[in-house]
Amino acid sequence: LRQGLSIVLTAVVLDCFLKEKNMTGIVTAIVAFYIHDSSIVISLMYFVILVLFSKIIVSKKFNIPVVTVSILIFSVLIIPYILGKFPSLITLFASKYYYIVNAINWSSFSLYRSMLFLIPILPFYGSVKRSDSLIIRGTYLLCLINVVFNGFASANYVLFGRLSYYFYVPFILFISENIYLIKRPLKRYLYYIIYMSYSVFFFINMYALGNYGNLFPYKIG
CATH class of the missing domain: 1.10.220 (Annexin V; domain 1)
Known part of the structure; x- marks a missing residue:
């Protein structure tokens, strides 16, 4: 919580x-x-x-x-x-190298499932490409990077620890702040529903069901 x-x-x-x-x-x-x-x-x-x-x-x-x-x-x-x-970065990476390698090996299939997260941000590609704002373009790039990181859930947690949670901040904030870029009203309202469904799905899995791995970047155990 x-x-x-x-x-x-x-x-x-x-x-x-x-x-x-x-x-x-x-x-x-x-x-x-x-x-x-x-x-x-x-x-x-x-x-x-x-x-x-x-x-x-x-x-x-x-x-x-x-x-x-x-x-x-x-x-x-x-x-x-x-x-x-972080008392010793050398000790940190030396002790967790084995877990990082194994995490990447077993989580390859999760990379494909993580591609589901491309669905909420793909409609913005055309608008972002035409935008002159570095903030919008940069945040969109963070969203794409986040999708890849989700595919290696446990490796992401080993590398970034609890900070891996925060990769979702630009992802969620970008969508909520830039829905206005979708010009057609019907398409925009439909996208609101998709976005809210994604948010509910995220929090139910993360907190109620404790599904910290695979689709999400946080892994326990």
Whole structure:
């Protein structure tokens, strides 16, 4: 439940940053961190990416202190997290190499099943191709990468741990934010139904049934 709440709040953080509501995004990120500590890493990553894309304008007088304070806050929160969770990267990868190889071997069939997740995002391909927005194109690329990662569910968990949950944030947020790109009303309403069905299916499998592997990137055991 804590992980699910932090996923939702992380999506809100990204949405705030996209709309240049920086302070709201920072406060939400801190709340998400205290619900589940792994959320701070992905929030920081989104923030840095958006700054690099100049989506967050740092030249404005109001935004200079906001960006400075937010970086300090993120630094204070993220350093203890890294020190606590990753004491030795060499030890981490050496001890889990065997599991990574085996995970890739047994999960090949899951790659085909993960292609089901192409269905919700394929209708956007034409609109994304015509778009000049780097944010839209970049997020769409993340969605495609996510589909591939889903095919190697346990390998994804071994490599990224609990952070693998957050690959769904750009996937779900992209769909909800860009449904307007589908011009025909009937097709758009039909797509709303598909999107909501996908969301319900995701949470039922993830939390109610405990199906953490195969179709989803989280694997236990």
